Amino acid sequence: MKQTVLIVEDEMEIAHFTQKLLEKEGFNCHTCYDGVSAIRYCQQLKPILVLLDWDLPEMDGLEVCTRIRKLNQSPDPYILMLTAKGEDIDRIVGLSTGADDYVVKPFSPMVLVARIRALLRRTLREEERAQIYQTEHFSIDLNKHEAQRHLESQTEMLDLTAIEFDLLATFLSHPGRVWSRTQLIDKLWGEDFYGDERVVDTHIARLRKKVEPKATQPNFIKTVVGVGYKFEDS
Known part of the structure; x- marks a missing residue:
């Protein structure tokens, strides 16, 4: 089709x-x-x-x-x-x-x-990845294309763009792993990407506004200075 x-x-x-x-x-x-x-x-x-x-x-x-x-x-x-x-x-x-x-x-x-x-x-x-990822405060269903945040006994459906959804899924698939910008670009865009690596920073900032209680003081999506980013949650 x-x-x-x-x-x-x-x-x-x-x-x-x-x-x-x-x-x-x-x-x-x-x-x-x-x-x-x-x-x-x-x-x-x-x-x-x-x-x-x-x-x-x-x-x-x-x-x-x-x-x-x-x-x-x-x-x-x-x-x-x-x-x-x-x-x-x-x-x-x-x-x-x-x-x-x-x-x-x-x-x-x-x-x-x-x-x-x-x-x-x-x-x-x-389609090749596991269909559901879950941590203490987040869950994501790839088949239904749904992402949820669980904070203070409340569940909130997250309104994410396609890139933000894939970015969160990547983080949830390997909690604690440090990702360089190059690795994230390869996961999200593939080897044919021709742009500037700073595009990753833009999408990280937007995702933080939707998943963090306070985007300027992130609890979950952490910056690893000189390397990239990692996601921390139990």
Whole structure:
């Protein structure tokens, strides 16, 4: 069964080129040209991945990304942002709104396909892992794609993006293990990752806001200075 990709791009020439490229790679593609249509198509088609342009008319890609995440669909689509903005701060802003990865325009067709494949391979790797991980304060069910936090006799369902979910699952699979940024990138994006290692820090910061009682003083996701991160829980 072909995987569905939604392409959101207001420049028709780029949109049509991208659609033909991905259809040749075996994807089922749908294209729209503005943010409002993107949200509607996302609800109707439930794509596995949204290829989202940053510079859209009326509602920009950042706002579209935020609204897609608020749909709380299952499965939650991966969002790959296309942007002409190359500065690190612009990339970090894009990732902080819920994007899983980004590609800077003009892009190489081979690089774009590789980045998409890298994101989607994570879905296949999940099938090889244990289905449920549990510690004293957290549990995660890979089959149901549900994550819960258990604090003070209360259970809270965590609202996580696809990357945040995979990041927490990685931590819960090996409590106490120290992960370098390179190792986390390999687990989350695969060997085709071309970005900056600091993308890991951005996603860690976002995950901490959702799982820690106080994100600035983390109890669970600890920084190991000069190495990376580790997750501690009984």
